[in-house]
Amino acid sequence: MSRPETRLKVFASAIELIAEQGYAATTVDAIAERAGVAKGTVFYNFGSKEALFAALLEHSIGKLTEALSAAAVGDTALDRLDAVVLGQLRFFEEYGAFARVLLAEMWRTAWQEAVARLREQALGVYAGVLKEAVADGQIRKNLDIDTAATAIFGMVLTVAIERRALHPERPIEQVHATLIDLLHQGSL
Known part of the structure; x- marks a missing residue:
């Protein structure tokens, strides 16, 4: 999967989770799991939850x-x-x-x-x-x-x-x- 595709997949997972449970309750672990990527991939692409x-x-x-x-x-x-x-x-x-x-x-x-x-x-x-x-x-x-x-x-x-x-x-x-x-x- 290309980097832009990965970012879009992480975006989709993050927006769904944040809509469901709020920003504060949403973890990078949960975003990565829903996106089907490693937690490190999220950090590699965005640096932090806030930056994501x-x-x-x-x-x-x-x-x-x-x-x-x-x-x-x-x-x-x-x-x-x-x-x-x-x-x-x-x-x-x-x-x-x-x-x-x-x-x-x-x-x-x-x-x-x-x-x-x-x-x-x-x-x-x-x-x-x-x-x-x-x-x-x-x-x-x-x-x-x-x-x-x-x-x-x-x-x-x-x-x-x-x-x-x-x-x-x-x-x-x-x-x-x-x-x-x-x-x-x-x-x-």
Whole structure:
């Protein structure tokens, strides 16, 4: 197995375990066992549990940002906003463990650099679309873009987790329609 493949396997195991039992309770031994690699392989690739988690956050935030950016298509800024919301729902459908880790672990003081990257990159996609909507006159001019981007991201994150945990039979399209109704009913 190549080094990039090994790192991805360790990332997948780490994110699952951290989502299941929390960062503090997750050990390198458990990550290595789930990944099917030696503990030394984890240390060789990352150096420490903290470095592994930091690399995992960087990797996952990058993938999320790519997914949101790719989703941002449509004729108007509001169409693009709607598409980004759907893109985030779909991303967290595929990467549910990362969604749970974001909600539970990301906001600790130790991960402020990752929070800054999340704000700049993933939330930046929302902020960019919202800025376009303001410029086009589609939403009010005095909108606090940063707060709105954070609120929309957080709303979609929470709803995606809740859907997976409590209502997996509910189609993503139905959840998306409800979220879009909320956004379009004057909350912006």
